[in-house]
Amino acid sequence: MVVKLYGPTCASSKRALVCLIEKEVEFEVVPVDVSKGEHKDPEFLKLQPFGVVPVIQDGDYTLYESRAIMRYYAEKYKSQGTExxxxxxxxxxxxxxxxxxxxxxxxxxxxxxxxxxxFSSIIGITPDPKIIEESEANLSKVLDIYEERLSKSKYLGGDFFSLADISPLPFIDYIVNNMGREYLIKDRKNVSAWWDAISNRPSWKKVLELYKVPI
Amino acid sequence: MVVKLYGPTCASSKRALVCLIEKEVEFEVVPVDVSKGEHKDPEFLKLQPFGVVPVIQDGDYTLYESRAIMRYYAEKYKSQGTExxxxxxxxxxxxxxxxxxxxxxxxxxxxxxxxxxxFSSIIGITPDPKIIEESEANLSKVLDIYEERLSKSKYLGGDFFSLADISPLPFIDYIVNNMGREYLIKDRKNVSAWWDAISNRPSWKKVLELYKVPI
Known part of the structure; x- marks a missing residue:
């Protein structure tokens, strides 16, 4: 049974996609165009009442929330693909x-x-410089803690690639490659080395190649 | 080895405490007085770099983040206490x-x-009526989805009590018993019955009895 993944837009869909690829799970993507509001269609809301992607359908089993999907497949295929x-x-x-x-x-x-x-122009809001400044300052503090953690282990969860590294991957990609804030990563030696390691995984490259979407 | 739990202040500590009690794990509480800023002490920051409770120490194993702590004990003591x-x-x-x-x-x-x-007076902010209104409106929408879910199963995670029910417990207690907004729960038939079931569990009663703190 091929797993259906409703997405692939949004960072959270990419989180689930990386996990499926790392676990060597066969899947197909059912496109949900969030730019057309398809995630708020009544039929989609029956699958996901909060109106967000991703959702998976695996036979008659339906599951949403990207981190829950990751945990499920990481456990279901414990001995297949990357641990x-x-x-x-x-x-x-x-x-x-x-x-x-x-x-x-x-x-x-x-x-x-x-x-x-x-995404301000896509969702139709005026960018707020105060929120941008506050968010970047707080993100810097979090990345300082990542830096300290990554001085002691190669990956966030330990000396092995894990769900802990997949979780922040899509948003760090936005930071580095789409938001002109690569210095947040590159200026931190251990975070930078970690980013090189995780962003060069074939699973992530495949997600970027197959599902390069504006959101 | 008795598990040490740094807390018991904050809703997140109570989440971990309910889990430990349900799993019949012996523990002792190491008090961290957040009203005195002890969660930002350098010694505590060595345990939890973000400066929040709870943290557990179990022999030489240290773990933070309440939902991660719950998962760990739910799995470690799979066949002990409540599944x-x-x-x-x-x-x-x-x-x-x-x-x-x-x-x-x-x-x-x-x-x-x-x-x-x-908590506005404790943390020294002026309550913002717009944020209060927006938060309550959004919470209502989430609780409508809980109501629909709980029309199909006795508990959030299925027909059995689980981590899914422990997670929202401490904040629903604030809503019902401390914030004068019990109607958010009582006006929804299935949410109300679910709340009666989970708030009457001996584990929750014990947490309220032993660790009744202003925050």
Whole structure:
């Protein structure tokens, strides 16, 4: 059974796509054009009541929320593709900790920055310089903590690539390649080396190649 | 080895405490007085660089982020106490989905509402009526989706109590018992019945009894 992924727009879809590719799961993408508001169509809302992508359908199993989708496939195909959760539960604990750090500390500021720097014209808002400044300052503090963490381990979750590294990948790509703020990454030695490692993975290159969309 | 939990202030500490009690894990609380700024002490920042509670120390294993702590103990003591992740990975997937919904959809608005209605004097900000109104309106929309979900299953993650129910518990307690907004819960039949079920669990009653703190 081929997994259907509703997306591939938005950073969160890319998070799920990288995971599926790393786990060597066969999938097909069902396009949901958020620029046309298709994520708010009544039929889509039946699948995802909050009206956001991604959603997966795997036979009669439906699941949404990108980080939940990643966990499900990382566990379902534990012994297939890249091990993304760590070998023992103590490793998984640390992986989960850094997935949470991404969701609660990194993402809110990266998202605000992207909304005001990158997507303001698409969503029709006026960029607010104060929000941009505040978001960048807070993002810098988070990246200082990433820098310290990455002075002790090669990846965020430990010395192995994991869900903790996939989680922030799509938004760091926006920061480096679309928002003219590559200095946030390049000026931090360990963060920069880590970014080189994770952004050069074939899974990420494939996502960028196949699903290069404006959002 | 008794688990040390740095807290017990803040909703997020209570999330971890309920999980430890449900899993029958022996623990002791190391008090961190956030009203005195102890969560920003250099010694504490060595444990948790973002300066927030909770943190657990379990022998030489240190872990932070309440939802990561819950996952770790739910998995470590799989066959002890209440099963909080579901029996099969498809059940866990749905549990994780609703934990993510809490973190990404429920929490941001509940947090903003609590900051402006409940904690403004403690943290020294002027409550903003516009933020209060916006937060309550958005929270209502999320609770409408909870209502629909809870018309189909007894708990958020399925027909069993799970991490998905523990996650929103502390903030719903604020809403019902501290913020004068019990109508947000009581006016929704299924949400109200669910709230009665989860707030009457001995684990939650114990947390309220032992760790009743102003924050």
């Amino acid at each position: 993304l959760l760590g070998k023992i539960i103590e490793e998984r604990g640390i992986v989960e900790q850094w997935v949470e750090v991404e969701a609660n500390n990194f993402h809110p500021w990266a998202y605000k920055l992207a909304i005001h720097v990158l | 909080l992740l579901g029996k099969i990975i498809e059940e866990r997937g749905i549990v994780e989905q609703w934990v993510e919904v809490e973190a990404n959809n429920f929490h941001p608005w509940a947090y903003k509402l609590a900051i402006h209605v409940l």
